[in-house]
Structures are given as structure tokens and as C-alpha cells.
Amino acid sequence: MQFQGEWFVLGLADNTFRREHRALLNFFTTLFELKEKSQFQVTNSMTRGKHCNTWSYTLIPATKPGQFTRDNRGSGPGADRENIQVIETDYITFALVLSLRQTSSQNITRVSLLGRNWRLSHKTIDKFICLTRTQNLTKDNFLFPDLSDWLPDPQVC
DSSP: OTTOEEEEEEEEEETTOOGGGGGGOOOEEEEEEEOGGGOEEEEEEEEETTEEEEEEEEEEEOSSTTEEEESTTOOSTTOOEEEEEEEEEOSSSEEEEEEEEEOSSOEEEEEEEEESSSOOOHHHHHHHHHHHHHTTOOGGGEEOOOOTTOOOOTTOO
8 A cells, every 4th residue: 555656767777778778768657556456557657758658557466465466468378477576665765676577588687766756865776786786787787767857847747
């Protein structure tokens, strides 16, 4: 229940990211809405110029609290499987989320740093970096949105 609401995606680390991908990440928000059966409807919104791209999926709770599977990968042989775990959160300031996805051709590891606002302590950022290292990710796998030119536009998203 406390995890519901809007989160800003302040950092991503992914074993498929490379340095050249850094320019592709614009700031985006993630909205978690608790639905029936303790499922979360997750809606992401990213600005691209004057446009807003959105995508959604459902998180289905696993047996342990804070662990989920993602529903939109299809079923049957060859379907992607994704397990998502909230590693740490205080519900008020930050959350660290680990996603492990297995595709037919590779394993994808992603760590997300979420914040309720745009400012996080150095201690929280250090936790993000430590978690990425435990997943064998390097600084070349990090993406942080460039907010230097960002001004909120109420007409977008």
C-alpha cells in the first residue's frame, strides 16, 4: 500500500546499456497503482520533446513480499520471464528495484533507482551503486537522465 503513487526514475543500470545509450534516456515517471489481488498497475511516462510516451504493465505478487512477476511477456515456450524485486525502500524518499529478465537469447539485469522527488542523499546513490556492483554491472551500464534542460511542461504527460 505504501509503495503506491508516483516515483521519478533517477537512475538505471542494465547489462545491455552502453555509454552511447546515455543520450537516449529522458526523465520519466512511474506510477504504481494497487489493484485487486495485490497486483500493481505500473504506468511509465517519458517526455520526448513535446510528446509523451507511455507504457504500462501489471506486476503480479510472488510468494515473498516485495517480489513480483511481470505479466506482459506472453506465455508458452520462448516467452520472456521477468522477476522484479524491491530490494530496499523507505516508501517516502527512495526505492531500489532489481529486475531479472530471461529472454530466448540473453539474461537481462536491471537496477532502478526511484525517488519521490529529484533530490536523493549521497548515501542513497551509494546504495544504488553498491547494488549494481553486486549484479556485476559497471559504470558503463549506468544511465542517469539529464535534467539540466528540463523544465516541467504541464501540457506534456
